[in-house]
Each structure stands twice: as C-alpha cells, then as structure tokens.
Amino acid sequence: MKHRACLLKEFSKPLVIEEVQTPTLKPYEVLIKVLAAGVCHSDLHLWLGDFVPQGLPKKLPIVLSHEVVGEVVDVGEGVPSNFRRGVKVLVYPWQYVEEDQLTIKGFTQLARKRLRLGIDVDGGLQEYLISNYKFLVSIEGIEDIPALAPLGCAALTTYRAVKKARTFVEPDDYVVLIGLGGLGSYAAQWIKLLIPYSRLVGVDVRDEAIEFVSKITNVDVVVNASKEDPTKVLNELTSGLGVKAVIDLVGSPETVSKYINVVDTLGVYVLVGHMGRVEVPIPRPRIIRNEITITGSYTGSLADQYEVISLVRRGLLKYREVVTKRYRFEEVNEAFNTLKEGKVVGRQVVLIT
Incomplete structure (x- = not known):
C-alpha cells in the first residue's frame, strides 16, 4: 500500500508531495488516516534549516508537522479495544523509544531517547501515519476535528508553561504574556x-x-511594544515592584534582556520561545539577591495532553476561534510561505483527507 506524503527534501525549497510506502503495522501500533495537521513555527524553522546547528531534523527527506489528528483505520496485535477502527484521535507528538527515569516520573516530553513527530521521525503532513497506541488520545465526540490539531503543540506547550508559572502567583499579582x-x-x-x-x-x-x-479572552492590560515602552508601563502598574511572572513565548535576546528586569522578588521568568541564535546575558546579581527563578518549559507531558483534551471537552478552551486558516493538502507550501511572511494571526491547519 502507498499513500501521499509531503516531503522536506531541501531546506527553504518547496515541499514535494510524493507517493511513499505505507509502513506495516507492528504489535501495539495503530494506522491512522490523517485528517488534519497543523503548521507550527517549529515547522517553519525546520523547513528553513534554522535547527541544523542542533542536529535537527534528524533525517532528510522528512515529513513535517507534529500537530496531528486523524481516524484509526487499522490496529496491530495488542492494541486495546478502545482504539478500534473509526475512533478519532489526537496523536501525542512528543514520543520516545523506551521508558527511562524521566518518563516513569511523568516527564514524557523529556525522554532520553526521543521520537518526536516531524523532527526525529516523519510527522503528520501525509495521508497515513503509524503510532504506538499509548501516544493516542481519543477526541471522539468533540466538534471540528481539524481545529483540534494544534492542541498537540500550541495549546499543550502553553498549558504547561502557565502551570509552571501558577505556583509563583498570588491574588492580584501581574502576569506578563x-x-x-x-x-x-x-x-x-x-x-x-x-x-x-x-x-x-x-x-x-x-x-x-x-x-x-x-x-x-479578556486581557486586563495590553501593550504594543512597538509604540510604547513596556518597561515603563509595567513599572507604573506595579509601583516599581515588578511582576510576579513573565511567560515569554518569543524568547529573543531582546525580550529576555528587557523583561527579566521587570520580574519582582521571588518571581519567575518562563522561557518558551527560542527566536534568534544569540545567547542572552542575564542580570546575575539582581537574580541572586531577589531569588528570581528562570525556567524553561518544553512542550508538555502525556498527562498534560490528557488534561488539555479534558478541559476542551468541558468547553473551557476556545480552540475553534484560534484556527484562522485552513489549507488543502496541495496548498501546503502556501501555508509555510504565509507563516514565513509573518501574515498569520492565530493558527493554521492543513486538511489532509
């Protein structure tokens, strides 16, 4: 059996749709018909070759996209009955080769031997995908399946980052996003x-x-940093004390060097984004004397993923409103170019089948 896949063969060159061999199922594996795949900024960086110094992607050609939703069409030996044919699933993308001391403790995204979709192994920009059943989360009964694709990265990553910041924040404290x-x-x-x-x-x-x-959603205070000095605004809001938490989804040298200086005593700076390749100096004496915490936050665990889907089921996240553009499979290069040009507000997904 063969199916169509969108391949990254050369950095910064158009992605190519070709027929590839559909892998044979092994025990505990599930064959998924991909319904939609999200296009993330990480995919853009991989396409441009920005992560080559880090040894990523792990292979070429590779199928990009780690935000994947689909339908179970076949199952291997040992797969539980709840993943029967026809079940709609989200594929947890931060997979791994084997259990280790980190995964056993619940830090599945930090596994020693990682098999991240679209980074280490082929991802979701293809008609069929195989995954071990333990990395599948049922999304049966949730409306608008394609709009759920970004929950595997964008919603998951930010969920974990906010959970990490939460322990530092008390009533009426300011959180900067x-x-x-x-x-x-x-x-x-x-x-x-x-x-x-x-x-x-x-x-x-x-x-x-x-x-x-x-x-x-309601944002208490908004600041356009291209029009006003955010440091001045934040100092005025807090009477010069600073904010209790900064969640940096950009992570550029400019944002880190600026906003680390507005964190209050016993506050936290959560680094999520990683724009730019320049290392960032930090105000070491101030961080030490005020016991400020700087922490990274990388995607989210499998447990976090289940929590995200559970909250979506309860109607507590407006996920459909975030997806602003949907492309046909044949329009995949348009999706990447639009993202490259900075024209995307919200998230975009590619409809595969």
Whole structure:
C-alpha cells in the first residue's frame, strides 16, 4: 500500500508531495488516516534549516508537522479495544523509544531517547501515519476535528508553561504574556482559567495580534511594544515592584534582556520561545539577591495532553476561534510561505483527507 506524503527534501525549497510506502503495522501500533495537521513555527524553522546547528531534523527527506489528528483505520496485535477502527484521535507528538527515569516520573516530553513527530521521525503532513497506541488520545465526540490539531503543540506547550508559572502567583499579582500570536491565543486563555485571580498583561508588537487575542479572552492590560515602552508601563502598574511572572513565548535576546528586569522578588521568568541564535546575558546579581527563578518549559507531558483534551471537552478552551486558516493538502507550501511572511494571526491547519 502507498499513500501521499509531503516531503522536506531541501531546506527553504518547496515541499514535494510524493507517493511513499505505507509502513506495516507492528504489535501495539495503530494506522491512522490523517485528517488534519497543523503548521507550527517549529515547522517553519525546520523547513528553513534554522535547527541544523542542533542536529535537527534528524533525517532528510522528512515529513513535517507534529500537530496531528486523524481516524484509526487499522490496529496491530495488542492494541486495546478502545482504539478500534473509526475512533478519532489526537496523536501525542512528543514520543520516545523506551521508558527511562524521566518518563516513569511523568516527564514524557523529556525522554532520553526521543521520537518526536516531524523532527526525529516523519510527522503528520501525509495521508497515513503509524503510532504506538499509548501516544493516542481519543477526541471522539468533540466538534471540528481539524481545529483540534494544534492542541498537540500550541495549546499543550502553553498549558504547561502557565502551570509552571501558577505556583509563583498570588491574588492580584501581574502576569506578563509576551507574544500574542498563535501560542499566545491559547496562553491567554490558560492564564484566565488556571490563574483567574491574577492580572494579565499581554504584550506584542502587532495591533492585529493584540486585537485577535482580546476578542477571544479578556486581557486586563495590553501593550504594543512597538509604540510604547513596556518597561515603563509595567513599572507604573506595579509601583516599581515588578511582576510576579513573565511567560515569554518569543524568547529573543531582546525580550529576555528587557523583561527579566521587570520580574519582582521571588518571581519567575518562563522561557518558551527560542527566536534568534544569540545567547542572552542575564542580570546575575539582581537574580541572586531577589531569588528570581528562570525556567524553561518544553512542550508538555502525556498527562498534560490528557488534561488539555479534558478541559476542551468541558468547553473551557476556545480552540475553534484560534484556527484562522485552513489549507488543502496541495496548498501546503502556501501555508509555510504565509507563516514565513509573518501574515498569520492565530493558527493554521492543513486538511489532509
């Protein structure tokens, strides 16, 4: 059996749709007909070759996209009956080769031997995909399956980041969210849901991004950093004390060097984005004397993924509103070019079948 797949063969060159051999099922594996796949900024960086210095992607050609939803069409030996044919699933993309001390503790996304979709192994921009059943989460009964694809990365990543910041925040503390694009539209909702007693400050350099997120959820204070000095605004809001948490979805040298200086004593700076290749100096004496925490937050665990889907089932996340563009499979290069040109507000998905 063969199926169509979208292949990255050369960096920055158009992706190519070709027929490839459909893998044979092994025990505990599931064959999934891909319904939709999201296009993430990480996919853009992989396409451009930005991650080559880090040894990524692990192979060429490779099928990109780690945001995948689909339908079970066949199962291997040992697969539980709840993943029967016809069941709609989200594929948890942060997979791994084997259990280790980290995965056993629940840090599945930090496994020693990783098999990340679209990064280490082929991802979702293809008609069929095989996965071990333990990395599948049922999305049966949830409306608008294609709009669920970004929950495997954008919604998951921001969910974990907000959970990490939550423990530092007390009532009426300010939480600053840097970057109100595709990730930010989920993050702002998570902050309002998980830290409802905080005051949310949303920062971006684009009016359209600020307006987009403000329509989805209530942002207490918005700052366009291209028009006003965010440091001055934050110091005025906190009477010079600083904010308790910064969640940086950009992670550029400019954002880190600026916003680390507005974190209050015993506050936290959560690094999620990784724009730019330049290392960032930090104000070491201030961090030490005020016991400020700087922490990274990488995607989310399998347990986090189940929590995200559970909250979606309860109607607590506006996921459909975040997806602003849907492309046909044959339009995949348009999706990448639009993202490259900075024209995307919200998230975009490619409809595969």
